[in-house]
Amino acid sequence: MKKPGLTAKVLTGLVLGAVVGLLINLFASGSFEVINTYLFVPLGQIFLGLIKMLVVPLVLFSIILGTAGLGDPAKLGRIGIKTVTYFLVTTTIAITIGLSLAAVIQPGLAGDFDLSSAEFETTEAPSVGDTLLNMIPTNPIASLVEGNMLQIIVFAVFVGLALTALGEKTKGLVAFIEQGNDVMMYLVGIVMKFAPYGTFGLIATAVGSQGFSAMKAMGSYMLVIVAALLIHAVFTYGGTIKFLAGKSPVWFFKKFAPAxxxxxxxxxxxxxxxxxxxVAQDELNVPKSVSSFVQPLGATINMDGTAIMQGVATMFIAQAYGIELSTMDLMTVVLTAVLASIGTAGVPGVGLIMLAMVLSSVGLPAAGIGLVIGIDRLLDMTRTAVNISGDAACAVYIAETEKIRELRLKNMNA
Known part of the structure; x- marks a missing residue:
């Protein structure tokens, strides 16, 4: 009998966690805090801690190797432009889908919401200009300690370019970085064995603490966001895989399911x-040089799932407050959300900070975020799954187009 694979185990942990969390919330809510504190939280936080332990060294090693592996700086520039363009275009598509669906279904008119109790303290986010200026680390060691991903990426790209330029002189250092990367990937494999249990704990905490009543009250809002995420994943990412990469969308989503x-x-x-x-390197056959550059950058600035939330939440809050948004307002929402996805890169709680920026751009009260914050944890889970799928879809698209380009050049030179 064939043993269940990692995907099946993680999905089993996910479903069991949701069911257990919901049952405890419905029938034993008084004991939830104790069970959560001593069982669910430790399982989830140990898993999260193990993953976060590997992120910084893995990003540093992989981007240095990825940049060095690309070799030609012109190739790096070409891939960089294609990657950023793809992220900006798909983010624009994502928020447009969110706005359109919310305009049709009108979740803000689905019930009477207590506007007087809606509260949210806004946090000022850095501008796009400040983010671009702050990308260059004045102290790379401090950037590594603080986990500042944009600064780590920039530093690693420079190191990779230097290794390429110096060639044979630095082959010892390249070998060391390759070995470091191999160690990190081996540790990822070990950590993933704990994934089903960590997933169980994280989901049980999220569902158990939110409760069925909160989900029921905001059901229409949740439905619109989940529907928009599904449409974006199937059509935008599925279309990318089918028409730009020439692969099967079913193959893509099946292989990427564990991540x-x-x-x-x-x-x-x-x-x-x-x-x-x-998963992208082993299951989707994305070269390390492409995966190492595209996916860390995407994890930092590509937020399609978050952009969908911006669109739906903006329309929801406007409808709840009885405020009509003009066509120009909607265009402003799209532009602000796309720019905010870069301007708030690497900022904790990025989704709600971005939403506050979007609301202020069209004169909506930021306090309205208080209406949606109660179930944001559950929706954050769904949009993260979409965000990382977008990064992987972009990596597959870049890898296939580069492969085709290299074949054409080889044929021309033959």
Whole structure:
């Protein structure tokens, strides 16, 4: 009899966690805190801690190797432009889907919401200009300690370019970095054996603490976001795989399912990065040089799932407050959300900070975030799964187009 694979185990942990969390919330809510404190939280946090332990060294090693592996700086520039363009275009598509679906279904009119109790303290986010200026680390060691992903990426790219330029002189250092990367990927494999249990704990905590009543009250809002995420994943990412990469969307989602399951449970693109890179390289056949560059960058600035939440939440809050948004307002929402996805890169609680920026851009009260914050944890899980799928779809697209380009050049030179 064939043993169940990792995907089946993680999905089993996910479903069991959701069922157990919901049952305890419905029938034994008084004992939830004790069970959560001594069972669910330790399982989830140990798993999260193990993954986060590997993120910084893995990103550093992989991007240095990825940049060095690309060799030609012109190739790096070409891949970089294609990657960023893809992320900006898909983010625009994502928020447009969210706005359109919310305009049709109108979740903000589905019930009477207590606007007087809606509260949310806004946090000022850095501008796009400040983010771009702050990308260059004044102290790379401090960037590594703080886990500042954009600065780590920039530093690693420079090191990779230097290794390429110096060639034979640095082959010892390249070998050391390759060995370091191999060690990290081996550790990822070990950590993934704990994934089903960690997933169980994280989901049980999320579902058990939110409860059925909160989900029922905001059912229409949740339905719109989940529907928009599904449409975006199937059509935008499925279309990318089918028409731009020439692969089967079913193959893509089936192979990438383990990473999506972990992304769903952790609610963090960065925390899921070691697993999503391993799956992309081993299961989707993305070269290390492409995966090592595209996916860490995507985990930092590509937030399609979050952009969908921006669109739906903006329309929901406007409808709940009885405020009509003009066509120009909607265009402003799209532009602000796309720019905010870069401007808030690497900021903790990025989704709600971005939403506050979007709401203020069209004159909606930021306090309205208080209406949706109660179930944001559950929705954050779904949009993280979509975010990392977008990074992987982009990596597959870049890998296939580069492969085709190299074949054409080889044929021309033959």
């Amino acid at each position: 999506m399951s972990v992304g769903f449970s952790t609610s963090s693109s960065t925390a899921t990065l070691p697993i999503s890179m391993e």
